[in-house]
Amino acid sequence: MKAVCWMGKSKIETQTVDDPQLLNPHDAIIKVTRTAICGSDLHLFDGFIPTMEQGDIMGHEFMGIVEEVGRDVDNLRRGDRVVVPFTIACGSCLFCKKKLWAACDNTNPNAHLMETAYGYSGSGLFGYSHMMGGYAGGQAQYVRVPFANVGPLKIESDLPDEKVLFLSDIFPTGYMAAENAQIQEGDTVAVWGAGPVGQFAIASAFMLGAARVISIDRIPERLALARSIGAITVNYSEEDVSVLTALKDLTGGIGPDACIDAVGLEAHMGDLAGLYDTIKTAVMLETDRSGVLRQAIQAVRKGGTLSIPGVYGGLLDKVPFGAAFGKGITMKMGQTNMHTYLRPLLETIEKGQIDPSYIISHRITLDEAPEMYKVWRDKQDKVTKIVIDPWKERAA
Amino acid sequence: MAIALTERPKTDVLPEQSGASSLLEGHYAPPPADKDGKTWVRTSVIVQAEPKRLYEMWRDVEASSSWHERIVEVRATGSNTYHWLMRDEPGDKTLEWEFEILADEPGKRISWRSLSGDPESAGEVIFEPAPGGRGTMVTVLEQFKIGKLDRAWEAITGRDPKQSVIENLRHFKALAETGEIPRTEPQPHGERGLAGSLKRSTYGEKIATPLGTSPSQQQSTTAEGGSR
Numbered sequence: 001m002k003a004v005c006w007m008g009k010s011k012i013e014t015q016t017v018d019d020p021q022l023l024n025p026h027d028a029i030i031k032v033t034r035t036a037i038c039g040s041d042l043h044l045f046d047g048f049i050p051t052m053e054q055g056d057i058m059g060h061e062f063m064g065i066v067e068e069v070g071r072d073v074d075n076l077r078r079g080d081r082v083v084v085p086f087t088i089a090c091g092s093c094l095f096c097k098k099k100l101w102a103a104c105d106n107t108n109p110n111a112h113l114m115e116t117a118y119g120y121s122g123s124g125l126f127g128y129s130h131m132m133g134g135y136a137g138g139q140a141q142y143v144r145v146p147f148a149n150v151g152p153l154k155i156e157s158d159l160p161d162e163k164v165l166f167l168s169d170i171f172p173t174g175y176m177a178a179e180n181a182q183i184q185e186g187d188t189v190a191v192w193g194a195g196p197v198g199q200f201a202i203a204s205a206f207m208l209g210a211a212r213v214i215s216i217d218r219i220p221e222r223l224a225l226a227r228s229i230g231a232i233t234v235n236y237s238e239e240d241v242s243v244l245t246a247l248k249d250l251t252g253g254i255g256p257d258a259c260i261d262a263v264g265l266e267a268h269m270g271d272l273a274g275l276y277d278t279i280k281t282a283v284m285l286e287t288d289r290s291g292v293l294r295q296a297i298q299a300v301r302k303g304g305t306l307s308i309p310g311v312y313g314g315l316l317d318k319v320p321f322g323a324a325f326g327k328g329i330t331m332k333m334g335q336t337n338m339h340t341y342l343r344p345l346l347e348t349i350e351k352g353q354i355d356p357s358y359i360i361s362h363r364i365t366l367d368e369a370p371e372m373y374k375v376w377r378d379k380q381d382k383v384t385k386i387v388i389d390p391w392k393e394r395a396a
Numbered sequence: 397m398a399i400a401l402t403e404r405p406k407t408d409v410l411p412e413q414s415g416a417s418s419l420l421e422g423h424y425a426p427p428p429a430d431k432d433g434k435t436w437v438r439t440s441v442i443v444q445a446e447p448k449r450l451y452e453m454w455r456d457v458e459a460s461s462s463w464h465e466r467i468v469e470v471r472a473t474g475s476n477t478y479h480w481l482m483r484d485e486p487g488d489k490t491l492e493w494e495f496e497i498l499a500d501e502p503g504k505r506i507s508w509r510s511l512s513g514d515p516e517s518a519g520e521v522i523f524e525p526a527p528g529g530r531g532t533m534v535t536v537l538e539q540f541k542i543g544k545l546d547r548a549w550e551a552i553t554g555r556d557p558k559q560s561v562i563e564n565l566r567h568f569k570a571l572a573e574t575g576e577i578p579r580t581e582p583q584p585h586g587e588r589g590l591a592g593s594l595k596r597s598t599y600g601e602k603i604a605t606p607l608g609t610s611p612s613q614q615q616s617t618t619a620e621g622g623s624r
Contacts, residue, residue, distance in 0.1 A: 005586030017584040024576040024608070051599060054592035055585040072575065092573040094442055094530055105441075106570040109578045112559065113599055124578065130599050136583045146578060 002390065003057045003140035004369045009047035012058065012370040020136065020144035025072035028148030030084060034161040035062035035138045037369070037376055037386045038169060039195045040264070040311050044129065045373050048265055048288070049313050051113060051131040059139030060086035060126040061168040063161060066152075067142065073149045082152035083346075084145055085338035086169045088124040088135065091150035102335035107147065108133045117314075122335060139369060141390045153342040162357040162387060163349055166196070171356050172341035174200025174262070177309035178208050180332035181258035185209040188251050190299060191231070192292045193262035194222035196359050196385050197309050201260050202231045203354055214250055216243055218268070221382045225359060247299045255301035264310025267291035280317060290316040297324050308333035359385040367394040415507070416520040416537035427537065435542050437558040440535040441569045447523035447532045448503040450572055454521055455506060457497075463567040463577065463606050465560060466553045476500075477511065484552040485604060491515065491548055515549060515557065516541035536565055554603040571608050579605040 003017045020029055038061050043049050063083040066076050076082065089096050093105035104123035108114060111121035113131040124146070127137015136143065145152060155164055174197045181189060189205045191198050194217035205213045206229070215226035218237035226233050234246045247256055268274065269291030277289035292310065297320050300306050306329055324331070348354050361384040364372055372386050416438065418425060427438035443450055453459075457478050461467040469481045473494065482491040493513030499520070500506055509518035519538035526533045540546075540557045549557050567577045581601070588596070596602055 001584070003584060003586065007586065007589075008591070013586065015586040017586055018582075020584050021582070023579055023581075023583075026574070026576060051595070053585075053588065053595045053599075055588040056592075057585060090570070090574045090578075092444055093569075094444060097444065106574055107578050109580055109605060110599060110601065111566060112563065130595070130601065133578075134580050134599070134601060136580070136585065140584070144583060147574070 001141040002366045003136075004059060004366060004388075006044060006052050006056045006058055007054055010045060012045060012373045014366050014369055017057070017140075020142050022068060022070045023144065024146060025070045026147050026149050027070040028066055028073055028076055028145045028152070029068040030062070030064040030082065030138075030143050030145050030152075031067045032062050032064040032138055032141055032143055032390045033081075034064070034165045035059050035140075035388045035390060036165060036168075037061075037139070037372065037388070039197065040128075041373070042377050043264070043266060043311055043313070045377060046266065049129045049131075049311075050117075051110075051129045051134075053130060053134075056127065056129075056134075057136040057138075057140050058127045059137035059143075060128055061165065061170065062126075062138030062143060063155075063165050063168060064143075066148075069148060075149055076152065076154070081155045083155060083164050083167045083342070084126075084138070084143075084152050085167075085172070085342060086126055086128075087122075087335055087338045088126070088133065088146055089150055089339055090147055096150075096339075099337060099340050101337045101339040103337075110134055125335070139366070139388060139390075141366075151339065153346060155346070157350060159349065160357075162360060163355055164346065165387065166200070166356040166359075167342055167345055167349075169336070169338070170196040171200045171345055172338050173197050173309050173336040174202075175204040175207075175341055175345060176336045177201040177260050177262060177307050178204035178210075180305070180307035180309075181205065181260055182305045182307075182330065182332070183208045183210050183258055186211045187257035188212040188214065189258045189260065190214045190216060190247055190256040190296070191226075191260045191262055192216045192296060193264075193310065194219070194226045194231075194233070195262065198222075198260075198262035199225060199229070199359050200356070201262050201309065202226055203229050205258075205260075206230060207348070207353070212250075214247065214256065219379050221361075221384060225384060228358070243295055244299055251301070255299055255304065257301055258305045258307060259296040259300040261292045261296050261306070261308045261310045263292040264308075265289060265312045265314075267293075269295075277317070288312050288314055288316050290319060294318065294320055297329070300327065300329055302327045303329065305330045305332065307331075309336070360387050362386045364388055365392045365394045366390050415505070416522045416535045417524075418535065428539070430542075433542050434539050435558060436537070436539050437561045438535065438537045439562045439565050440533055441565055442526050442531045443534055443569050443572050444531045445572050447525065450523050450532055450534060451503045451506070453572060454523075454568070455500070455502075461606065462609050463571050464564050465555075465567070465603060465606055467606075482549075482552055489548065489552050491545075491552060515545045516543075517557075519561075534565065534569070536561060554597075554600055567606055567608075575608070577605055577608040581605065 066080040088107040089101040089104040090106040095103040107124035114121035124133025213231045215231040223233040265288035428436045494511045507520035
């Protein structure tokens with residue numbers, strides 16, 4: 001089969017590889033009908049996440065048709081259409097029972113790597129480094145899905161793939177970000193990053209009762225998308241714009257009730273601290289560029305909430321913890337507990353409350369993926385979301 | 397056959413008082429420090445299953461190869477003695493030892509020590525209800541005599557004995573809770589090159605995950621491979 005492989009920092013190739021096979025009794029093999037490139041794939045592309053190996057198959061947003069199931073999978077059959085959540089959960093451990101699916105105790109075969117780095121291991125993820133399990137990803141024609149009895153969401157309606165594909169990660173991730181923001185009716189919410197997760201965080205914040213949502217980014221087409229779903233936008237790259245001042249101006253001086261950092265560890269900041277992070281990460285004295293986190297801590301109102309769906313990987317510098325303590329803020333973060341949100345969010349799509357496909361700008365083939373990683377990283381060609389059809393041949 | 401029974405045990409029993417427990421009369425007891433040529437490991441997990449079932453799973457010593465890395469066979473040699481065989485992947489390095497079960501309290505505790513062969517070790521596992529009814533806390537304490545064993549063990553398993561105990565307990569928990577042990581091998585990948593292969597060794601990914609089934613059960617789980 002064909003698959004998109006990580007071949008080193010800034011090096012992605014589409015290669016012909018072996019087909020996956022069933023290994024465990026709860027496995028399924030899925031024939032992938034649609035997959036996507038996630039913003040967090042760029043952290044791998046740019047070499048920010050350790051423990052990638054040359055040859056790893058990328059991709060954690062995918063859906064498809066069940067091709068084959070292991071002997072203990074009794075909820076799925078060949079031919080079923082499913083969306084697969086990017087976190088792998090066993091459904092039986094203490095954490096799964098508490099619905100902390102992303103903290104599943106049993107699905108990371110390389111748990112010892114994560115224990116060394118983080119103290120404890122979270123769940124395994126598809127296509128997202130060996131510390132996170134080392135599972136082959138879904139930017140491929142077929143993929144092996146462990147614990148298929150727990151994860152995959154069956155799609156029984158005739159909704160097209162593009163409307164349900166983002167249930168695999170970014171829609172639930174944006175939704176949990178809004179939920180983590182502890183939004184009360186009438187709140188003002190600021191969202192850093194108007195990429196796909198930022199978009200769904202904005203839409204979800206409105207669903208949860210926010211009166212005003214402020215979207216912060218520098219890419220005009222992303223800000224336009226944010227305005228199209230009702231947000232007010234701030235372009236921090238425009239002359240004389242200070243995000244902190246803008247947020248005070250737009251909230252009568254008190255700051256947003258909740259801030260959502262949908263950017264994470266590769267923040268672009270034009271200021272001195274941004275330069276500081278660029279230099280420190282380049283000489284490996286710091287692993288993450290934490291500009292948005294600092295700004296959001298500074299911006300949130302007294303007693304407000306900071307929700308962090310953006311990925312951080314390691315050690316951060318100059319985080320204004322005094323400001324966090326001084327204002328008594330709450331911080332909530334982490335990988336998405338996917339399995340909780342799949343069914344309720346599918347219902348919002350079925351009822352027509354949201355059509356997640358509005359963010360798609362590019363539809364490509366597997367062979368086009370390597371060049372599109374660069375376009376996606378550099379935000380060229382008005383890109384907002386790239387979806388891959390693994391069975392389509394590149395146009396001649 | 398039962399060579400072990402006539403030999404003098406090579407290892408001491410574990411400390412009488414606390415055994416594997418992290419608590420001694422309400423106070424935290426740290427694991428014993430490595431000294432006098434012995435290395436110790438204590439590790440614990442919370443398992444969503446009854447102590448009785450976990451005890452029975454552990455006490456089925458002959459099925460140990462289903463969740464112990466690189467153990468290819470465990471055979472009973474007497475009512476309380478077993479012969480263990482550990483072998484590396486190509487099959488040219490082996491370790492063999494005889495061990496006996498010392499304490500055997502159904503649903504609560506099992507302790508053992510080796511009688512002959514390598515490694516020279518002793519261990520104990522206890523099954524306790526976790527606080528708040530959140531499952532069963534399984535704690536293992538194991539001691540190994542440091543010597544030429546370490547290198548042989550590492551050559552075969554790819555891990556030091558301490559990490560092996562930790563990984564095997566992790567496999568035991570996964571198997572008890574889900575009926576399988578998570579694995580990724582073999583799986584498709586692009587060209588690994590030298591860098592990719594080196595990392596695989598460093599991360600311990602060349603170590604085969606136990607199958608989660610004993611040899612008699614294995615035929616039924618074999619998946620068909622090949623191209624689609």
